[in-house]
Amino acid sequence: MRRFSTAELGRYLLTGQLNRRGCLHTRPPRVLAIAAISQITPSRTFTSQVETSTTSTSTSIPPNSIPLRKQLKDEAKALKASGKKKKKKADNQTVPGWELTVGIEIHAQLNTARKLFSPAATSFNDKPNSHVALFDVAMPGSQPLFQPETLIPAVRAALALECEIQPVSRFDRKHYFHWDQPSGYQITQYYHPFARDGRIVLGARDGIAPEDGDRVEIGIKQVQMEQDTAKTTAQPGDVHWLDFNRVGLPLVEIITLPQIHHPATAAALVRKVQMLLAAVDACVLGMEAGGLRADVNVSVRRTADGDTAPLGTRTEIKNLSSFKAVEDAIIAERDRQIAVLEAGGVVEGETRGWSLGSTETRRLRGKEGEVDYRYMPDPDLGPVVIGEDLVGHLASSLGVLPDAEIDELVGTCGLSPKDALSLMTLDDGARVEYFYNVLDALEDRLGLASDAESDHRDALLAANWCLHELGKLTELSSDLGMTPDGECGVPSADLAAILSHLHRREITAKVAKDLLWGVFRREITAGGVTQTIDAGNLWFKELSEQEYEELADEVVAGEDKVLAEFLRFKQGKAKAFPQGKLMFLVGKMMRAGTEQRMDPASAERVLRARLENVYLPEAEAR
The missing domain is CATH 1.10.10 (Arc Repressor Mutant, subunit A)
Structure with missing residues (x-):
């Protein structure tokens, strides 16, 4: 095999240009970087200039493309015409005569300022290809440099999952070839992860399947650090855009034991993991923002075979990006495997995909195994040694975990478990901080002591408005601008002012809702709620x-x-x-x-x- 020049390799990695001389396939899929990397800065990161494709197919829509909404409507009409009724999820957790087994791999982006093996800054919404170091795109001669600060949120995540932190861990190379991985391998911790043997406990209030009773415990096999791949954006005309800002972002991969037997419980586990990671500040972006993704491994076996029978052949469903997708995809794949086996067929080990609105999974490729990935220790990276003093310090500073937080909301504030869980999960955990800010300001206005016994009317009022009335604002604006410390486009002090007047029956609920809209639209200046009521003579003068x-x-x-x-x-x-x-x-x-x-x-x-x-x-x- 001939050697390729550095310039030729650079053209391929950065702009997808390939010398076709000697190639058997003359029409490779065109892979374009969203932004061309043009120069190297002294900090060894790349700056970018926007590059657009010169082909007409990158801006035109294929004539046969059908909008997703129309596809969903057509599928609903076809289902109605067939006379079949879709089962409710509550009635679709089990199939008589069959046992479902699920294991989950959760990939979460760590809350760090630097990438895992380069000094480039982490980026989520910055200009494409603006934070790329030499090692990120596998430039010849570049070497990985482990960034120690990435270990802090990783250890916090493992401690929240009750894992045992390993004093020594090592990095391995997982080989596969795809355009989103410039080096041809991913650095991970397959053989020697930094954390093992954890567990996560789920209760009825977490949304587990009724068949699991009031409580179920799922084991965590291991938690390992690994690097993320480039972000791929598909375009019409067999064109893909690549953003290398995401290459090398630090991830933790959380691998559960195959101890889940109901789809709803699987979705509840992913939701609980997201809450835990947000609570310990290990991962600040949830599934909705793309900071957390789940792969599920699904297998079925006949219950008549008994518990000692081996598990069925498993298939993996990749990159599920919502809790609903986790449950729906597992149900669809379970039913597909059962149908194959009942027809006398054989379930193949393979990797499958899932799309929003689908009713069945689709084959992506054959399932790779350990031999296919050719795992090997990374020769460029030494072992990671974690001291007991660091583990002890991080364990003592974890703060309040979600279960204790929900107990507090239910016991002290009088909220229902459902409302408490909603506050904990909305806006990646920031909504509950907003609720506490509103409640503190409301109690100050009402002259109530936070530790005094009460009928919880003030807390219930604040929770109702933080959940439902604030939620109605998002029907027109999907982004409230909620910050991690619990502030948004409706300042907590202004909402507390509105609720204090409503609590004293000084204004009606309708006036309160109008004031909320006024604050949200910035028609009422900060701190001007009471003045607006005075100016508009909106005080409640009740009938006799x-x-x-x-x-x-x-x-x-x-x-x-x-x-x-x-x-x-x-x-x-x-x-x-x-x-x-x-x-x-x-x-x-x-x-x-x-x-x-x-x-x-x-x-x-x-x-x-x-x-x-x-x-x-x-x-x-x-």
Whole structure:
């Protein structure tokens, strides 16, 4: 084999240009860097200038392409026309006669300033190819230089998973050839990882399958450090753009034991791992932002074969990027394997893919094994030695973990487990910090001591608005601008000011929602909530008891059929109180009166009293 010049190798690695002389395949897929790397800076990183493809196919859409939304609609119509009904996930956790076994590999980007083996800065949203060192693109003569600071978040992640930190770990080369890996191998810790033998405990509130009961424990085989690959963006016309900013970013790969037997539990585990990594500041980007990806290994076997029978042939589904995708892909692959076996076929060990909105997995390639990857110790990197003093210091500074945090939210603040879990998971954990900021400011305004016993009304009010009302803002703007310390486009102090007036019944819920929109749109300046209420004369001046009673009399008049329903309940002829009819009358009262002066709770109280004391006795007398 002839030797290639450095210039020729550079053209191939950086711009995808390949000398076709002597090649058997004359039309290789064109791989273009998003930005051409043009010069080397003194810091040994590359700067970039934007390069655009000169071909028309990079900007045109193939004539046969169909929008994803239309594909999903067509699939839904076809399913409806076939008369088949899609099973609900709650009813789709098991298949009679079969046992599912799942193991998961989770790749999480560590929260570090530098890459794993080069001094280039980590980058998530910067200009493509603007943070690339010589070693990142395997320039001849470049050597890996382990960055010790990447070890800190990795150890914190392993400790959160209750792993045993190994005093000595080593790096290996995992060989494979793809355009997203310039060197032709990935550096990982296959044989000697830095952490082993951990566990993660999942409860019913984490969303595990009902078949798993109240608690399930999943073992963590090992946690290893490895480098990420380039980011590939597919374009029309068989063109792929590469961003080498992601090459060499430090990852931890968390490998579970094959102890998961239900799809919902698998999704719950990935969600719990994301919460744990965010809580210890090991990984600041979740699945939604692309900072965490999951590969699932799926196999099935007949329950009649017994627990001692070997597991079935496993397939791997790569790069699942949402909790829903984890559960849906496992269900689809489980059903596919069962169908193959029931038809007398054989399940092949292979790597498969999953797309949003799919109903089945698709084959990508044959499954590589240890021999295919040709693992070998990396000769350019020495062992990593982790001292007990470092482990002890990091263990003592982990802070509050998610389970303890949820217990606090449920026990001290009175939240439901579902709301507590939602606060913990939204915005990569920043929403719960925002809630605490709002609650502290609200208690200050109300003059409440944070450690005093209360009915939790203030905490429940703050949680409801932080979850639901704030969530409605994202229907028009997907980004609240939430920061890790719990601030966003609606300052916590302004939301606390709105809620303090609402808590004291000084404004109505409608006015409070209007004020929230005003703050979000920056129509109300920071700290100007009370002044806005004054300027608009928006203070709540509630109707008197007599005025409520007059409205109640007005709406009840002519509603003989509705009154008959209440009378049937009072006489024991109906089992349930007609709450829907009562709220129908309350709605009529709210529409008949002045909304800015009415409280729905007061309207319901007065109406209920009028029914019991006036109208129902009169109806019985008749």
